[in-house]
Amino acid sequence: MTISSYIFVFAQVHEEFRIPELLSVSELYNISLTFPGGDSTYADVSTPFMIFGLECEEHAHILARRCILVKSIHELYATGKTYDEIHEQNKASKHLWEKYIQDTSFKFKVEAYNHSIPQRRQKEVVVAFSYMGWLGKIDMKNPEVTLYCFEEYRDKRGSSASLRHRHEGDGDFIQVYFGRLVAEGTARHLVKTFDVKKRSYYGNTSMEAEISLLMANQTLASPGKLIYDPFVGTGSMAHTTAHFGAFVYGSDIDGRQIRGKDNTPGIMRAASQYGVSERIIDLCTFDLTKNPWRCGNLFDAILTDPPYGVRAGAKRLGRKNESWRPTEKFLANRLEGEPYVPPTKPYELSALATDLVLYARYALKPGGRLVFFLPTVTEEYEELDLQTMLCEGMEVVANSLQNFGSWGRRLITIRKKTSQSFPPPTFDASARESLENAAASHTPAHKDFREKYFSGFKRDTPETSQPVS
Amino acid sequence: MVRLITHNLLACHAKGCTTNNFPLKLQDVVVEVREAEFNADFLRGFLPRIEWTALVNAAKELGDTSLPLEMPEMVDDEFLKNLHHVLLEIHVDEGAMVCPNCGHKYPIMNGIPNMLLAEHEIG
Numbered sequence: 001m002t003i004s005s006y007i008f009v010f011a012q013v014h015e016e017f018r019i020p021e022l023l024s025v026s027e028l029y030n031i032s033l034t035f036p037g038g039d040s041t042y043a044d045v046s047t048p049f050m051i052f053g054l055e056c057e058e059h060a061h062i063l064a065r066r067c068i069l070v071k072s073i074h075e076l077y078a079t080g081k082t083y084d085e086i087h088e089q090n091k092a093s094k095h096l097w098e099k100y101i102q103d104t105s106f107k108f109k110v111e112a113y114n115h116s117i118p119q120r121r122q123k124e125v126v127v128a129f130s131y132m133g134w135l136g137k138i139d140m141k142n143p144e145v146t147l148y149c150f151e152e153y154r155d156k157r158g159s160s161a162s163l164r165h166r167h168e169g170d171g172d173f174i175q176v177y178f179g180r181l182v183a184e185g186t187a188r189h190l191v192k193t194f195d196v197k198k199r200s201y202y203g204n205t206s207m208e209a210e211i212s213l214l215m216a217n218q219t220l221a222s223p224g225k226l227i228y229d230p231f232v233g234t235g236s237m238a239h240t241t242a243h244f245g246a247f248v249y250g251s252d253i254d255g256r257q258i259r260g261k262d263n264t265p266g267i268m269r270a271a272s273q274y275g276v277s278e279r280i281i282d283l284c285t286f287d288l289t290k291n292p293w294r295c296g297n298l299f300d301a302i303l304t305d306p307p308y309g310v311r312a313g314a315k316r317l318g319r320k321n322e323s324w325r326p327t328e329k330f331l332a333n334r335l336e337g338e339p340y341v342p343p344t345k346p347y348e349l350s351a352l353a354t355d356l357v358l359y360a361r362y363a364l365k366p367g368g369r370l371v372f373f374l375p376t377v378t379e380e381y382e383e384l385d386l387q388t389m390l391c392e393g394m395e396v397v398a399n400s401l402q403n404f405g406s407w408g409r410r411l412i413t414i415r416k417k418t419s420q421s422f423p424p425p426t427f428d429a430s431a432r433e434s435l436e437n438a439a440a441s442h443t444p445a446h447k448d449f450r451e452k453y454f455s456g457f458k459r460d461t462p463e464t465s466q467p468v469s
Numbered sequence: 470m471v472r473l474i475t476h477n478l479l480a481c482h483a484k485g486c487t488t489n490n491f492p493l494k495l496q497d498v499v500v501e502v503r504e505a506e507f508n509a510d511f512l513r514g515f516l517p518r519i520e521w522t523a524l525v526n527a528a529k530e531l532g533d534t535s536l537p538l539e540m541p542e543m544v545d546d547e548f549l550k551n552l553h554h555v556l557l558e559i560h561v562d563e564g565a566m567v568c569p570n571c572g573h574k575y576p577i578m579n580g581i582p583n584m585l586l587a588e589h590e591i592g
């Protein structure tokens with residue numbers, strides 16, 4: 001199998017999610033993606049341009065259809081630091097483009113990143129490629145082939161940025177990429193489709209659309225899969241996973257989150273809006289730590305945004321004062337009237353995270369994925385933090401930070417690598433303590449996150465008003 | 470909602486209720502049939518998880534007798550179509566599920582089962 005090189009142009013957002021998304025979608029569609037340096041460790045995501053090897057053009061189309069962060073993919077003809085290098089390489093790549101010489105209509109685009117190229121020089125760039133000798137007509141509307149030349153400039157944002165002329169430093173690029181457009185990213189428009197503000201039902205815990213979509217891609221959602229959100233809230237990720245074809249279960253300790261005010265549950269109203277209500281299998285009210293699932297080995301993925309205890313309480317059934325016992329009269333009153341709202345007690349985040357991984361090991365099928373957000377204190381975070389919540393048979397496959405300043409949240413993807421069956425977890429301290437992991441004595445930065453959040457992480461006050469839940 | 474696939478996966482989980490706590494009895498149900506997307510791979514993959522007798526009986530109670538009493542060894546298209554209908558297209562929108570052992574009643578409202586336990590029922 002020969003491997004060809006492609007220029008990928010990415011949206012400059014959520015950079016740490018870029019490679020995990022590419023790898024997940026590649027895994028889902030059995031695409032072999034080759035990294036320039038051999039593996040993904042050295043991939044530089046500070047620039048929108050990256051070069052990858054693919055076995056066939058169809059794979060570029062698949063990636064561009066599914067990856068939220070891909071803007072476009074191009075067959076690479078040349079890349080270099082100067083136009084001399086570009087033209088030399090482009091001539092050597094003639095075998096890639098000579099089939100278009102005779103009678104293919106085309107158009108030529110010259111674009112820059114971090115810069116704006118004056119019209120006059122854009123024309124000069126195009127003219128300099130005339131040795132390619134393409135005879136087809138130039139068609140600005142519907143060309144068969146679009147050639148792109150991208151100049152990448154250093155980030156010029158700085159104190160004097162506004163004083164500078166927009167063309168200043170023209171030609172002072174760091175890298176040029178030249179190639180043929182293969183596919184425009186068509187998944188990015190889903191960010192608009194799933195815009196929370198346009199949703200017929202949402203709440204203050206709803207997850208922003210772009211992140212919900214990226215989360216869904218981490219689960220490898222596709223038709224025939226069964227995916228579960230145990231803290232489903234208003235259902236943001238249930239909708240995006242169902243959009244990609246999966247069947248979805250959701251549950252929440254608070255039925256009001258699922259329902260909203262109407263008779264038809266809010267999550268289902270929004271599901272109809274997106275045309276996915278058939279795929280929301282069921283929504284149930286219960287506490288994950290006291291759950292009614294009869295068996296494990298059920299789900300292809302568990303996808304969730306757990307309560308961090310800041311906005312939506314991290315809670316579980318029970319009372320803070322555990323020795324309290326209801327009186328007969330209390331029970332009679334409470335159980336007659338409907339709906340019954342049982343008391344809850346707080347659920348500390350690091351305990352919840354450990355429980356969630358244990359539960360996922362029980363409930364996932366072998367090879368299944370647990371995808372969830374872990375909020376953490378930016379300056380205190382260490383890689384070892386993740387080890388504290390792992391258990392035998394579970395491995396971390398991705399970890400992407402969304403940084404809000406003094407705190408952030410990490411989208412963690414964990415795979416169940418074992419096909420062994422495990423008993424359901426007990427959701428209590430003894431189960432967590434008996435975890436034989438190497439980092440058991442380490443205190444992770446996400447421990448007592450709620451208290452740290454409200455004390456402004458001791459160093460300073462939270463400077464952002466990002467949604468936290 | 471509360472499709473029979475879900476009914477087949479939920480057991481009573483009240484404190485100490487560990488035997489004869491499945492399947493939950495359907496009570497005072499309002500049933501509606503709604504079409505769902507057919508996916509043969511999903512159904513085949515889900516077969517080993519099914520408690521067969523519980524499914525056949527629940528379907529029968531709701532008036533569907535298309536499933537054989539024993540899970541067949543040969544899975545053909547006809548069977549998959551019936552299984553699809555029973556698992557995914559029959560919705561219990563109102564009513565309750567009642568534990569055959571301890572009698573706990575899990576109400577279903579607007580298709581959402583309330584599986585929350587009262588505080589004297591948790592371990």
Ligand SMILES: C[S@@+](CC[C@H](N)C(=O)[O-])C[C@H]1O[C@@H](n2cnc3c(N)ncnc32)[C@H](O)[C@@H]1O
Binds near residue numbers: 233236254308314
């Ligand atoms: C961060 S919100 C999830 C928001 C959701 N992703 C959305 O789009 O709306 C966390 C949810 O967990 C629920 N929750 C808290 N403790 C729980 C527990 N022990 N079991 C089940 N759900 C719980 C809360 O009611 C809340 O809806």
Ligand SMILES: [Zn+2]
Binds near residue numbers: 490568571573
């Ligand atoms: Zn019971």
